Amino acid sequence: IAVVRRADGSGTTFLFTNYLSKVNPEWKSKIGEGTAVNWPTGAGGKGNEGVSAFVQRLPNSIGYVEYAYAKQNKQTHVSMRNATGAYVQPSDVAFKAAAAGADWAKSFYQVLTEQPGKDAWPITGATFIMMHAKQDKPGQATQALKFFDWAYTGGDKMADDLDYVPMPDSVKTVIRQSWSKITDGAGKPVAVK
Structure with missing residues (x-):
């Protein structure tokens, strides 16, 4: 080979x-x-x-x-054997199962290889967007968060159309909750809405 x-x-x-x-x-x-x-x-x-x-x-x-x-x-x-020993095909279901197996509350930096779950594809990855927790341009941070909110609210079909897999709703919820930790120079959370 x-x-x-x-x-x-x-x-x-x-x-x-x-x-x-x-x-x-x-x-x-x-x-x-x-x-x-x-x-x-x-x-x-x-x-x-x-x-x-x-x-x-x-x-x-x-x-x-x-x-x-x-x-x-x-x-x-190919079909691949995952962490539970099940053989799985790459698919939206298998990628979502891998994402669902991660502990997103602990950290957003998750490498999704070999996640638990009988349906989880063993070589799955997430794309990250990073923002400083303390923003010196809160207006721009607000606009960025509004974009992410829009993408999480209505972007799933676009991701599907591009053959990418949207994050599970449970993960989107944890991400949205983290936005309150993004603050301006005075320590006030930046506005999202």
């Missing part, structure tokens, strides 16, 4: 190598995890499109790309 991996650093590589580090002690000790690693083998493609092109050209090859890219390009995918 010909291995194809990313030649450039990426969040996709971080998730893939984080997963491999969790399920394979030898991988963890010899290669580890990161946005870029010292790959022991394989052809390197730049971006999802580079990996995909190599996999399409090389007989008997395997590679990794983000789900939306694979789905939009009608690429073959």
